[in-house]
Amino acid sequence: MLGNLHPLTQQSVLDxxxxxxxxxxxxxxxxxxxxxxxxxxxVIKNIDVITINDEEARQLSGEYSLVNAAKKIxxxxxxxxxxxxxxxxxxxxxxxxxxxAPALPLAEVFDPTGAGDTFAGGxxxxxxxTGNISFENMKKAVIYxxxxxxxxxEKFGTxxxxxxxxxxxxxxxxxxxxxxxxxxxxx
Amino acid sequence: MLGNLHPLTQQSVLDxxxxxxxxxxxxxxxxxxxxxxxxxxxVIKNIDVITINDEEARQLSGEYSLVNAAKKIxxxxxxxxxxxxxxxxxxxxxxxxxxxAPALPLAEVFDPTGAGDTFAGGxxxxxxxTGNISFENMKKAVIYxxxxxxxxxEKFGTxxxxxxxxxxxxxxxxxxxxxxxxxxxxx
Numbered sequence: 001m002l003g004n005l006h007p008l009t010q011q012s013v014l015d016x017x018x019x020x021x022x023x024x025x026x027x028x029x030x031x032x033x034x035x036x037x038x039x040x041x042x043v044i045k046n047i048d049v050i051t052i053n054d055e056e057a058r059q060l061s062g063e064y065s066l067v068n069a070a071k072k073i074x075x076x077x078x079x080x081x082x083x084x085x086x087x088x089x090x091x092x093x094x095x096x097x098x099x100x101a102p103a104l105p106l107a108e109v110f111d112p113t114g115a116g117d118t119f120a121g122g123x124x125x126x127x128x129x130t131g132n133i134s135f136e137n138m139k140k141a142v143i144y145x146x147x148x149x150x151x152x153x154e155k156f157g158t159x160x161x162x163x164x165x166x167x168x169x170x171x172x173x174x175x176x177x178x179x180x181x182x183x184x185x186x187x
Numbered sequence: 188m189l190g191n192l193h194p195l196t197q198q199s200v201l202d203x204x205x206x207x208x209x210x211x212x213x214x215x216x217x218x219x220x221x222x223x224x225x226x227x228x229x230v231i232k233n234i235d236v237i238t239i240n241d242e243e244a245r246q247l248s249g250e251y252s253l254v255n256a257a258k259k260i261x262x263x264x265x266x267x268x269x270x271x272x273x274x275x276x277x278x279x280x281x282x283x284x285x286x287x288a289p290a291l292p293l294a295e296v297f298d299p300t301g302a303g304d305t306f307a308g309g310x311x312x313x314x315x316x317t318g319n320i321s322f323e324n325m326k327k328a329v330i331y332x333x334x335x336x337x338x339x340x341e342k343f344g345t346x347x348x349x350x351x352x353x354x355x356x357x358x359x360x361x362x363x364x365x366x367x368x369x370x371x372x373x374x
Contacts, residue, residue: 067294088275091292100289100366105278107254140371173373179287180367184327186360 001124002026002047003117007039014046023133025049026078027120030056045077048133051120053084066091067098080138082123084116092142094135101142102180104150104172111156115149118161122148147172188311189213189234190304194226201233210320212236213265214307217243232264235320238307240271253278254285267325269310271303279329281322288329289367291337291359298343302336305348309335334359 002010004027014024024047032040033056040060044050050073058064061072070081070093081093087109089102123145130137150172154160189197191214201211211234219227220243227247231237237260245251248259257268257280268280274296276289310332317324337359341347 065292065294065296067292085275088272089289098292098366099369100292101369102276102287102289105252105254105285105287107252109252136369139369143369143371170373173371177371177373179285180369182286182288182323182326182330182367184330184360184364186357186364 001120002043003120004029004032007032007036007043011039011043011046014043023048023127025051025120025124027051027117028056029053030059033059041076044073047078049080049082049138050078051082051084051116051123053086053116057081057083067093082142084119086112086115090119090142090146092135092138094138097135099135099139099142101139101146101176103146104175104179106150106153109153112153113157115152118152119145119149121145143173143176147176188307189230190307191216191219194219194223194230198226198230198233201230210235210314212238212307212311214238214304215243216240217246220246228263231260234265236267236269236325237265238269238271238303238310240273240303244268244270254280269329271306273299273302277306277329277333279322279325281325284322286322286326286329288326288333288363290333291362291366293337293340296340299340300344302339305339306332306336308332330360330363334363 002013002024007028010026026044026047026049028040028050052060054066057066057069057073061069063069063072066083070083073081074093079094083091085091087103089100092099123141126141126144127133127138147169151160151164151168189200189211194215197213213231213234213236215227215237216239239247241253244253244256244260248256250256250259253270257270260268261280266281270278272278274290276287279286310328313328313331314320314325334356338347338351338355
């Protein structure tokens, strides 16, 4: 998991690994697109998953539609593209497949700082723990990351994460299920 | 289904019905909130479902959080509150239950005119056809309305709706399932 740093630093981390990782995830932001786009494009070629927000996906691809933006970014290298839309959730794209995880609508957002990083941490942690990089499992990782991020915004900075229990996470995952699952007859 | 007209006209339609309908749905907009808020609040007391967009939900309730806005609007009368968020989907609230239907991410939106009305028509049509006003069935109605709205924006005005086939609708519903359904273990 390459955190949001200068793309040359991210590439240097990859270069120091004697064995190619099973899955490399890269997080980045508009700042690096503004001052080091060529370096960013070079490292993007070498990773499997990119996580960016909607505006950054548009800047990186030059496409307004997120569907078209994801297509262009796939062509730059990453097999998986995760586009974070803040309070509107996150989209996962891979090989013509698309998955949408909503953000949990909350009565109060105390402090959104760190929500994106918490999402990325939960996403990467779920994949690392399960060791499964199929699209089906990556959908679950997006839900897991979204659930963790929904806790992060409840308190200041990382405060809420320090006291988080498994039970609370399981209850929140159930809320995500209740929020999104339906069973419509198709015939 | 009371379309988006002056609230006094909406109330007059209700008054002309000799038998109270099983379910009354009301659509409205910011314009009526600006010029006829008292009349709007009066008719809202007499209906079961309100469909409005996110900004209108905030204006009507005075609450920024959509969760809190829905709670306030429930207290004004409607048992069901549907909040439309355009390209970000729609939320359904009722008695502490919450459901989120995404909008289908599209490569191209040709003309968004009529998407909200198509959503309302598909929503009301699904409920009328199934005759079931449970929360579970209303979730399906929100998905059905979202699927129809995703066609509406593909062409100008109502053009796309005129040629729409059952097969196309079923395929689109399947896309909504693929887009949102997941199976994460909770234990």
